[in-house]
Amino acid sequence: xxxxxxxxxxxxxxxxxxxxxxxxxxxxxxxxxxxxxxxxxxxxxxxxxxxxxxxxxxxxxxxxxxxxxxxxxxxxxxxxxxxxxxxxxxxxxxxxxxxxxxxxxxxxxxxxxxxxxxxxxxxxxxxxxxxxxxxxxxxxxxxxxxxxxxxxxxxxxxxxxxxxxxxxxxxxxxxxxxxxxx
Numbered sequence: 001x002x003x004x005x006x007x008x009x010x011x012x013x014x015x016x017x018x019x020x021x022x023x024x025x026x027x028x029x030x031x032x033x034x035x036x037x038x039x040x041x042x043x044x045x046x047x048x049x050x051x052x053x054x055x056x057x058x059x060x061x062x063x064x065x066x067x068x069x070x071x072x073x074x075x076x077x078x079x080x081x082x083x084x085x086x087x088x089x090x091x092x093x094x095x096x097x098x099x100x101x102x103x104x105x106x107x108x109x110x111x112x113x114x115x116x117x118x119x120x121x122x123x124x125x126x127x128x129x130x131x132x133x134x135x136x137x138x139x140x141x142x143x144x145x146x147x148x149x150x151x152x153x154x155x156x157x158x159x160x161x162x163x164x165x166x167x168x169x170x171x172x173x174x175x176x177x178x179x180x181x182x
Contacts, residue, residue, distance in 0.1 A: 086112045099126050141175070156181040 005011045008022050034042075090108030095101065103122055110118035159167065159181050171177050 083112050097126075098130060100129075153180055 003023065003026065008026065011019065011022060014022060087105075087108045090111050091104050094104035094107050099107065099122075103126060107119055107122040107126075110116070110122065154162075154170065159170065159177075162170065174180060
């Protein structure tokens with residue numbers, strides 16, 4: 001800081017002792033300035049707050065990273081639970097349609113994963129197996145011909161005249177024998 005000595009009357013004509021005394025009594029305008037001890041204290045406090053802020057920021061960043069990781073884990077678990085629920089629902093639907101359990105589970109997983117090529121292939125398998133079982137059932141319930149070009153029906157009186165072994169054979173060949181005997 002510079003002192004303007006032109007504001008002190010007769011400063012240039014004064015002796016060294018007079019100049020020193022004049023300068024000691026000179027009232028300096030200190031507005032806008034801070035005393036050194038106050039400045040040092042404020043600087044120290046600012047440095048402490050900066051350290052606290054930086055440590056708090058890293059704690060907040062760590063907490064945010066932990067929250068994000070927890071959120072991601074929960075989202076992954078939720079997606080897995082949703083997939084399992086969908087597979088269970090699809091499996092139940094396929095079982096109600098008559099699919100075998102293994103084929104129903106496989107088809108449900110493929111459906112949940114969006115693998116429709118496997119879904120359609122499994123549906124084709126089911127359709128073929130279902131058609132074969134219907135054919136087998138129809139053929140099994142068709143009465144056997146008696147060799148005369150038609151089927152031989154037995155009356156109740158004829159059935160009662162048969163031996164026990166013949167009756168059992170007739171029952172075996174004619175599951176609906178009770179409605180046939182009249």
